[in-house]
Amino acid sequence: MRKRLSKILVTGGAGFIGSEFVRLAVQRSYKVIVVDKLTYAGDLKRLGNIKGKYNFYKTDIRNKNEIASIFNKEKPDVIVHFAAETHVDRSIQDASQFIETNIIGTHTLLEASKDFGIKRFIHISTDEVYGEIKKGKFSENSLLNPGNPYSASKVSSDLFVKAYIRTYKFPAIIVRPSNNYGPWQYPEKLIPVVIFKASHNEKVPVYGRGLNRREWLYVKDCAEGILTVLKKGAIAETYNLGSGEESPNIDTVGKILKVLGKRDDLIQFVKDRPGHDYRYALDYYKIRKLGWRPKVDLEKGIKETVEWYQQNTAWLENKVKMLRKYWESVYVS
Ligand SMILES: NC(=O)c1ccc[n+]([C@@H]2O[C@H](COP(=O)([O-])OP(=O)(O)OC[C@H]3O[C@@H](n4cnc5c(N)ncnc54)[C@H](O)[C@@H]3O)[C@@H](O)[C@H]2O)c1
Numbered sequence: 001m002r003k004r005l006s007k008i009l010v011t012g013g014a015g016f017i018g019s020e021f022v023r024l025a026v027q028r029s030y031k032v033i034v035v036d037k038l039t040y041a042g043d044l045k046r047l048g049n050i051k052g053k054y055n056f057y058k059t060d061i062r063n064k065n066e067i068a069s070i071f072n073k074e075k076p077d078v079i080v081h082f083a084a085e086t087h088v089d090r091s092i093q094d095a096s097q098f099i100e101t102n103i104i105g106t107h108t109l110l111e112a113s114k115d116f117g118i119k120r121f122i123h124i125s126t127d128e129v130y131g132e133i134k135k136g137k138f139s140e141n142s143l144l145n146p147g148n149p150y151s152a153s154k155v156s157s158d159l160f161v162k163a164y165i166r167t168y169k170f171p172a173i174i175v176r177p178s179n180n181y182g183p184w185q186y187p188e189k190l191i192p193v194v195i196f197k198a199s200h201n202e203k204v205p206v207y208g209r210g211l212n213r214r215e216w217l218y219v220k221d222c223a224e225g226i227l228t229v230l231k232k233g234a235i236a237e238t239y240n241l242g243s244g245e246e247s248p249n250i251d252t253v254g255k256i257l258k259v260l261g262k263r264d265d266l267i268q269f270v271k272d273r274p275g276h277d278y279r280y281a282l283d284y285y286k287i288r289k290l291g292w293r294p295k296v297d298l299e300k301g302i303k304e305t306v307e308w309y310q311q312n313t314a315w316l317e318n319k320v321k322m323l324r325k326y327w328e329s330v331y332v333s
Contacts (some may be wrong), residue, residue: 134279206270
């Protein structure tokens with residue numbers, strides 16, 4: 001069967017979620033082009049098992065000329081835009097690169113995509129744009145109320161996308177996933193940090209008292225959700241992409257320790273992240289109406305994730321070598 005939107009250009013396709021999406025799209029016989037600057041967070045090893053099945057350009061999304069020439073050469077039907085600076089703690093230390101990539105980079109891509117006449121632009125946003133919510137859930141129409149520099153930069157890029165939809169009838173769709181976890185996640189994020197530290201019997205840092213709550217979405221479910229929006233989503237709409245798997249950090253850490261057969265006394269409470277959002281929770285009824293459902297619950301997802309890291313210790317240890325100093329700067333008693 002011929003697909004109408006068969007050629008996808010993925011920005012940030014060497015990153016954690018982007019690479020999962022690229023693997024899925026290749027498996028579903030889409031033609032895929034990856035554009036990635038390969039920052040500290042990007043790694044083509046994530047695409048090792050589909051080598052030769054996608055075209056790759058090492059490019060910064062802020063480089064409009066290069067982006068325009070890639071568009072003209074490859075003639076994609078769709079852009080799925082993952083490329084971003086993504087770690088909240090780093091944005092608190094210095095937000096300048098977040099402004100460069102997440103705001104200026106997104107604007108550059110929007111301009112290039114508009115000039116080229118792209119058929120669809122899927123903008124990957126985040127649940128963090130809504131800020132924290134003590135009770136209830138965010139709908140797609142909730143107020144955008146960012147609580148840290150990372151989410152402020154993501155709100156800003158969302159607003160540019162919305163403005164392009166209205167001003168230029170630009171064919172964009174926004175997707176807002178909740179916290180992702182799974183294989184290949186860079187060990188600056190909670191779950192791989194815990195897996196590494198606990199496996200090595202090192203103290204496991206937990207911010208504050210571990211009471212902050214997150215909604216955990218398995219990365220394979222996230223990639224399927226984004227592909228569902230690409231195929232069935234309506235232009236100009238926004239889709240929350242959640243899982244309903246809400247868990248306080250301390251319980252999430254406890255689940256990982258249990259799978260690893262480690263004791264809770266490895267946990268060390270450290271100074272809380274400034275401005276730490278207490279809770280995120282999404283109403284994702286709208287994407288469920290497109291036929292998508294999360295398939296992997298937190299318990300199964302954590303088990304699979306731990307197993308993956310246990311089978312890929314070389315990759316994890318290599319990353320951690322470059323992270324020790326950084327960890328010392330964020331996890332302080
Ligand atoms: N990880 C999560 O839990 C989560 C949750 C919701 C939304 N998101 C969003 O999903 C997207 C992907 O997140 P992730 O966790 O996979 O990120 P990641 O940090 O693992 O990967 C980001 C990728 O973007 C690339 N990149 C960064 N700056 C670039 C630039 N200027 N030009 C080209 N490429 C550049 C990096 O090299 C890397 O490959 C982001 O937009 C993020 O905001 C992430």
